[in-house]
Amino acid sequence: MDDFIAARAQMAMSLGFHIIFACVGMVMPFLMAFSHWKYLKTGNEIYKGLTKAWSKGVAILFATGAVSGTMLSFELGLLWPEFMKHAGPIFGMPFSLEGTAFFIEAIALGFFLYGWNKFNKWFHWFCGLLVGISGLASGVLVVAANSWMNSPSGFDFIDGQYLNIDPIQAMLNDAWFPQALHMTVAAFCATGFAVAGVHAYLIIKKKNVEFHTKAFRIAVAFALIGAFGAPLSGDIAAKSVAERQPIKLAAMEAHFETEKGAPFVLGGIPNEETGEVKYALKIPKLLSFLATNDFNAEVKGLHDFPRDEWPPVAVVHYAFQIMIFFGMVMMAIGGVYLIAFFFKKEWLTKHWFLKTFVVAIPFGYIALEAGWTVTEVGRQPWIIYGIMRTADAVTPMPGIQYSFYFFTAVFVSLSLIIIFLLKRQIQMVPKLYDPTDPNYQTKSKKS
Amino acid sequence: MIYIVIGFLWLSICLYLVLGGADFGAGIVELFTTKKERKFTKKIMYESIAPIWEANHMWLIIAIVILFVGFPVIYSFASTYLHIPLVLMLVGIIARGTAFTFRHYDAVDDNWQVVYTQIFYYSSLLTPFFFGMIGASAISGSLNPDANNFLDLYVLDWFNLFGIAVGFFTVSICAYLASIYSLRETYEANNLRLMIRKSKQSTVFVVITGLIVFIAAYYSKIPLLERIFGGWIGIVAVSVATIFLPMIYYFIKQRKLIIVRVLAAGQIILILVAATYQLYPDIILLQNGNHLSLLTDSAPEKTISFLAWALMLGSIFILPFLFYLMYSFGRRNARGSE
Numbered sequence: 116m117d118d119f120i121a122a123r124a125q126m127a128m129s130l131g132f133h134i135i136f137a138c139v140g141m142v143m144p145f146l147m148a149f150s151h152w153k154y155l156k157t158g159n160e161i162y163k164g165l166t167k168a169w170s171k172g173v174a175i176l177f178a179t180g181a182v183s184g185t186m187l188s189f190e191l192g193l194l195w196p197e198f199m200k201h202a203g204p205i206f207g208m209p210f211s212l213e214g215t216a217f218f219i220e221a222i223a224l225g226f227f228l229y230g231w232n233k234f235n236k237w238f239h240w241f242c243g244l245l246v247g248i249s250g251l252a253s254g255v256l257v258v259a260a261n262s263w264m265n266s267p268s269g270f271d272f273i274d275g276q277y278l279n280i281d282p283i284q285a286m287l288n289d290a291w292f293p294q295a296l297h298m299t300v301a302a303f304c305a306t307g308f309a310v311a312g313v314h315a316y317l318i319i320k321k322k323n324v325e326f327h328t329k330a331f332r333i334a335v336a337f338a339l340i341g342a343f344g345a346p347l348s349g350d351i352a353a354k355s356v357a358e359r360q361p362i363k364l365a366a367m368e369a370h371f372e373t374e375k376g377a378p379f380v381l382g383g384i385p386n387e388e389t390g391e392v393k394y395a396l397k398i399p400k401l402l403s404f405l406a407t408n409d410f411n412a413e414v415k416g417l418h419d420f421p422r423d424e425w426p427p428v429a430v431v432h433y434a435f436q437i438m439i440f441f442g443m444v445m446m447a448i449g450g451v452y453l454i455a456f457f458f459k460k461e462w463l464t465k466h467w468f469l470k471t472f473v474v475a476i477p478f479g480y481i482a483l484e485a486g487w488t489v490t491e492v493g494r495q496p497w498i499i500y501g502i503m504r505t506a507d508a509v510t511p512m513p514g515i516q517y518s519f520y521f522f523t524a525v526f527v528s529l530s531l532i533i534i535f536l537l538k539r540q541i542q543m544v545p546k547l548y549d550p551t552d553p554n555y556q557t558k559s560k561k562s
Numbered sequence: 563m564i565y566i567v568i569g570f571l572w573l574s575i576c577l578y579l580v581l582g583g584a585d586f587g588a589g590i591v592e593l594f595t596t597k598k599e600r601k602f603t604k605k606i607m608y609e610s611i612a613p614i615w616e617a618n619h620m621w622l623i624i625a626i627v628i629l630f631v632g633f634p635v636i637y638s639f640a641s642t643y644l645h646i647p648l649v650l651m652l653v654g655i656i657a658r659g660t661a662f663t664f665r666h667y668d669a670v671d672d673n674w675q676v677v678y679t680q681i682f683y684y685s686s687l688l689t690p691f692f693f694g695m696i697g698a699s700a701i702s703g704s705l706n707p708d709a710n711n712f713l714d715l716y717v718l719d720w721f722n723l724f725g726i727a728v729g730f731f732t733v734s735i736c737a738y739l740a741s742i743y744s745l746r747e748t749y750e751a752n753n754l755r756l757m758i759r760k761s762k763q764s765t766v767f768v769v770i771t772g773l774i775v776f777i778a779a780y781y782s783k784i785p786l787l788e789r790i791f792g793g794w795i796g797i798v799a800v801s802v803a804t805i806f807l808p809m810i811y812y813f814i815k816q817r818k819l820i821i822v823r824v825l826a827a828g829q830i831i832l833i834l835v836a837a838t839y840q841l842y843p844d845i846i847l848l849q850n851g852n853h854l855s856l857l858t859d860s861a862p863e864k865t866i867s868f869l870a871w872a873l874m875l876g877s878i879f880i881l882p883f884l885f886y887l888m889y890s891f892g893r894r895n896a897r898g899s900e
Contacts, residue, residue, distance in 0.1 A: 171667050178663035181619070182656045188626045189652055192641030199630055200638040204861030207631025211869050214627045215876030218620045222883050225617060229891060280861075282868045512645050512716055525653065529660060536668055543669035 121516040122194045122509050127491070128519075129183065129190055131484055132526045136180030138302035138483065140220070141254045142337060143173045144247030146310065149333055151240050164548035165330050166243075167231075171540055173246070174228055179533060181221070194515070198498050198508035201277050202263075205270050208282035209259035216256060220249040254302065255295045262290035265490065266359050267499050293355040294490070297348040301486060304341020304445060305479030310334035312476030315469040317541065326549040335452055335472075341479065342449030345442050350405065356493075357406035360500060361415045362424060363493035366431040368402055369395075370416050377402040377414040382436055387428050390418060426495040434488035441482035448475055563863070566870040568843070568856050570877075571628045576834060578621035580739060580827040583732075585618050587740025589658065589686020590733060591760060602753060606744050617884060619659065632869050635859045636845060640696075643705050647692045647720045654689030657681050687733060694732025695725040701838060702784050703847035719849075727771070727778035734767040735830055742810065742826040746819040758814060765807070789840045799836040803829045 116124075147169040154162035188210075192199050226234070226242040233239075263269075269285025271278045311334035314327040357364045364370070369385035369392045370377060379402040383395025400410040407414075417425055448471055455462035462468045498505040545552040595603045630637040641648060658681075665678035699705060699720035709715045741761040745754065779786035790796040806825045813821045841847070846854040860866060 171669070175663055175667050178659055182659040185619070185623055185626075185655055185659075186652050188623055188630075189641065189648055192630060192637050193645050193648060196638035196642045199641075200634045203630040203634030203637065204632070204865040207627070207634075207861075207865065208868055208872065210627050211631055211872040212876070214620070214624050215872070215879060217623065218617065218876070218880045219883065221617045221620050222880070222887050225887050226890070233890070280865055282865050510642055510645065512642060513712065518649060521653075525656065529656075532660070532664065536664060540667075540669045547669060 116516040116519070118513055118515045119506055119509050121519040123505065125515065125519040125522055126190065126194055128523060128526060129187055130491070131487065132530070133180065133183040133187055134483065134487055135480060136176050136183060137254055137257075139176045139306050140173070140180045140250045141247070141299070141302045142306035143169060143176065143310070144243060144250060146306075146333055146337055147173060148240065148244040148247060149337075150330075151243055153329075153333075155236060155240060160550040161326050161329055164544075164550055165326060165333075168540065168544060168548040169330075170228060170243070172537060174224070175533065175536055175540075177220075177224060177246075179529065181217075184217070194510055195498065195505075195508040196510050198503060201503070202499060205267075205277065205280050205282060205285045206260045206263040208286045209256040213253050213256040216249045216252040220246055220253060223249065251299065255299065258295040258298050259286050259288070259291045261490070262294040263288045264498065265294070265494055265500050266290035267502055272502055289359055290355060293348070293352040297345070297352040297486070300341050300344035300348045301479070301483050302341070303337050304345050304442075305483045307334050307336075307338025307341055308445060308448075308472070308475050308479040309477070311338050312472045312474075313541070315472035316476075317544075318464075319466060319469050319473070323544055323549045323552055325551060326544065331472075338445075338479075339449050339452065342445045345482075346446060349442065353405055354407070357414070360493070362417065362420045363426065363431070363489075364406060365415060365417045365420075366426045366428045366493055367435040367489055369428055369432040370402065370414060371418055372416040373413060373419050374416065375403070375413045376400040376411045377406075379405065380432075383432075385428050385432050387425070424496065426493050431489055431493045434485040434492065438482045438485040438489060441478045441485070445475065445478055445482070448472070563867040563870040564857065564860055567628060567632045567860075567866055567873065570870075570873045571625060571632070571856075574621045574625040574628065576831050578618075578625060579735075579834065580830050581618040582621060583690060583736040583830070584739040584743050586658070586686045586690045587736035587738065588744070589662075589683050590690075590737040591740050591744070591764070593683040593687060594737070595760075599756060606747050606753070606757065617887065619655070622655075628869070628873070632861050632866055633845075633856060633859060634861060636854045636856075639707075639854060640700065640846060643707060643716065644696055644699060644720055646716055647696050647699075651689055651692035651696065654685045654692060657685035658689055661685065686736075690732045690736045691729040694729040695720050697732070698725040698728035700846045701841060702779075702782065703849055704782075705846065706849040708850055722782065724775070724778045724782045724784055727775045731768070731771040731775050734764060734771045735833075738764040738768045739826055739830065740764075743823050745814065746823060761814070786837070790836045793840055795839045796836045799832040799839075803832040803836070806832075 147166055150162050150169065151166040153159065154166060223242045223245040227239065227246060230239050230242065234242075263285050266288040267285075268288045269281040269283070311331055314331040314334060317327040318324055318331060353364070356367075368377075368380050369383065370380065371390035371392075376399065378397040378399045380392055381396040381398065383392040385392045403412045403414050404410045406412070417428065451462075451468075451471070455468065494500055496504050496506065498508045545554045546556050549555060592600060592603050626637075629640075661678045661681040665675055665682060668674060668678070699722075702722075702724050704722055704724070705719045706714055738761070741757060741764045745757050745761065776786060790800060806829045810822050810825050810829075813819070813825070843855045843857040844853040845856055848854075861869075
């Protein structure tokens with residue numbers, strides 16, 4: 116394997132792994148705090164058990180997210196030293212603020228996990244909420260660094276020199292708001308659906324039905340924010356891409372020729388050599404409308420750009436299609452839930468209804484990873500859009516492929532262990548977390 | 563402003579060493595405990611680190627962020643030529659962080675505990691070892707960017723006698739800190755005697771490995787003695803650290819265990835000061851006589867000043883909250899909770 120490809124693969128894998136835990140860390144604490152709040156208001160012990168059960172999940176996933184995040188902060192230099200040498204002082208501002216947010220998150224989590232019956236109950240509750248708030252802040256700040264790579268600002272690039280650096284202006288780059296909004300909403304969508312699906316499965320299995328129904332309801336509420344927010348924020352993001360990175364938009368849509376009233380290409384197999392898309396469904400004028408709000412506006416095609424500045428068209432196009440597909444499906448499921456909630460209460464307990472959510476467990480994460488692929492692969496061949504090529508940033512050290520194989524093994528085994536651990540947490544719900552279960556142990560050996 | 567940033571960098575490295583280091587030490591002490599005593603050692607170690615361990619490791623992230631924002635040239639240089647030990651240290655951090663959490667949060671208590679525990683032990687041992695090696699190669703002038711073969715460029719600059727010696731020294735420092743800190747979490751008289759014995763053993767290890775570092779430095783022609791004792795700061799630092807040692811054992815007798823903790827952490831910081839003060843502001847020395855300096859190889863003024871403000875603002879939020887966390891989960895307070 117080529118060192119450059121290996122470095123890209125390793126970075127992609129590390130980010131793809133981290134993003135899952137980062138998103139859980141951004142959203143799960145809110146679910147937990149919500150359930151905790153219900154407990155404090157109603158005194159219903161089930162909510163307390165649920166809060167604790169979720170907090171164990173948060174602890175496991177937070178620890179994984181923290182180490183994979185630590186790893187990334189090193190990997191930026193290990194794999195892309197030339198990039199960091201120039202970009203560090205420019206886009207580092209959000210990272211230094213994120214350090215604070217992340218630190219607060221860790222401290223608040225310590226208070227929350229070990230603070231039951233030790234502090235004022237509202238202080239304790241607030242610490243749980245603070246985990247979520249600071250987690251969300253971390254996520255938004257990290258996206259600021261990424262959006263800078265898509266929309267570099269805050270410096271003048273003169274004769275290969277990075278001059279007049281302004282870290283604040285760099286942080287407030289044009290892509291930040293649309294990217295951060297879409298990312299946050301997607302995190303709610305992915306985590307909400309995954310959690311709701313797991314609890315729906317357990318309801319179907321008739322295990323601790325009241326416990327899991329309460330959990331399911333809370334999780335779906337958060338999933339809905341994501342399911343309906345994702346298309347809206349996605350529209351804002353797409354318009355921003357159309358303005359800043361027209362070549363990325365062209366690749367997302369496998370749009371080769373510049374034209375007015377451009378169609379929206381659904382599916383299909385793009386061929387970079389011939390500039391054709393086979394077997395695609397084309398919706399007339401929709402791309403022009405989505406990109407500019409005008410059905411007849413001109414959308415630039417890939418052929419308007421130099422060939423050596425094209426991102427890998429097929430990968431970006433497929434990823435974009437996958438994201439849209441799963442996004443639409445989740446919105447539809449959200450719609451069905453709303454219908455059931457307001458008009459057809461009897462659906463809520465039906466098997467087909469719950470099974471839909473079980474099937475949808477991975478959908479949010481698939482869409483999330485696909486969307487991430489669109490952003491990152493769509494930026495290629497640039498690491499700083501229009502300024503520095505990814506190939507020029509890579510480390511001179513040979514043999515990166517071995518590091519890639521090695522970390523692949525690490526990440527795969529970590530993922531397996533985490534799935535295994537979460538499964539065991541769920542198995543123990545009757546004993547450890549559901550006070551209405553006959554097997555519930557008031558004094559458990561392990562707390 | 564640059565001095566504020568350097569101050570924070572120094573502070574976060576020190577805190578990582580004395581807080582994060584003790585966490586690694588906990589695993590090391592457990593590893594070198596006989597089977598019979600392991601169970602309660604584990605319990606004591608767990609009680610002393612659990613609520614704050616995530617926070618302890620944030621210091622490393624703060625240090626890294628300061629490096630890549632404020633000193634990007636130094637950061638990219640180190641991550642290029644010390645790629646391999648950094649990767650090995652990272653693997654240790656990942657393995658240890660996850661294994662520690664998994665062994666506590668696995669809802670079922672069965673043989674899987676053995677797996678987590680073994681991973682926890684060996685990663686606790688390896689991480690500080692490579693951390694020490696990285697530090698050693700930065701200050702020993704063994705980095706050789708002019709070389710033209712893989713071994714000289716990427717391996718022999720850190721894999722050498724001095725590096726290995728400092729690696730072992732770092733490991734024993736971690737064990738020392740962990741065993742001294744844990745005294746405060748030990749309640750029963752018998753157990754306390756045992757932990758005091760462990761503290762004594764680890765003190766001996768620190769002294770022995772420290773001597774080995776000097777011998778290794780001598781053979782590798784690194785002027786370590788001159789660097790430490792060549793100026794009054796070094797002489798004072800070493801003397802104070804030495805005086806702290808009998809004081810620590812006096813206060814252990816008196817059961818003034820908070821003072822003991824502070825003194826032990828102080829010793830480690832003094833050792834770090836003694837070993838590096840003459841190099842300042844240089845942070846990486848090269849074989850060709852060049853060096854990377856915190857003052858000249860820093861980011862542009864504007865970045866440095868924003869970074870300094872971010873760090874100061876951050877510490878207003880972080881430090882009181884962190885101290886309250888440490889205070890709340892201090893001795894006996896932790897009892898009766900979950």
